[in-house]
Amino acid sequence: MKTRFFILINILVIVLLTGLGFIMVYYFGVSDSFIVSNNTVVRIIDGDTFELASGNIVRLLCVNSPETNEEGWVEAGNFLSSLILGKEVILESDMQDKDDYGRWLRYVYLNDFSDELIFVNKVMFDDGFAEMMVIPPADSLCGEISGDK
Numbered sequence: 623m624k625t626r627f628f629i630l631i632n633i634l635v636i637v638l639l640t641g642l643g644f645i646m647v648y649y650f651g652v653s654d655s656f657i658v659s660n661n662t663v664v665r666i667i668d669g670d671t672f673e674l675a676s677g678n679i680v681r682l683l684c685v686n687s688p689e690t691n692e693e694g695w696v697e698a699g700n701f702l703s704s705l706i707l708g709k710e711v712i713l714e715s716d717m718q719d720k721d722d723y724g725r726w727l728r729y730v731y732l733n734d735f736s737d738e739l740i741f742v743n744k745v746m747f748d749d750g751f752a753e754m755m756v757i758p759p760a761d762s763l764c765g766e767i768s769g770d771k
Contacts, residue, residue, distance in 0.1 A: 663706045669698025681725040684764035686755035698751040717759035
């Protein structure tokens with residue numbers, strides 16, 4: 623008898639907590655800080671390369687920042703980190719999907735919830751943390767990044 627009562631109470635508590643959870647999500651929404659999508663940036667490798675929560679490594683198209691231990695590499699990496707680390711990014715591919723190292727080659731955008739997306743590749747170039755590096759055929763937006771539309 624006590625066992626049935628105990629089981630019944632546990633089931634009731636679970637149902638109530640589950641219902642409370644659904645009510646809270648319905649009325650208050652889900653905070654983005656609790657959601658980690660596959661396109662959330664979890665690690666900055668250098669000023670033009672980063673890792674996603676999915677484990678994929680992404681290389682920014684059309685730009686090149688200093689490599690590890692070259693002058694300016696720390697600053698470039700820190701700047702990219704300030705832009706996208708811990709945030710969900712939008713990825714756009716071009717004619718070439720991956721480079722010889724298996725990294726995704728992408729144009730990267732950040733939604734700051736204003737009227738326009740932030741074009742990360744362009745910001746890295748415009749703010750002096752990367753130089754142009756055009757490698758056909760993945761170059762359809764390089765002119766937009768450099769300002770030579």
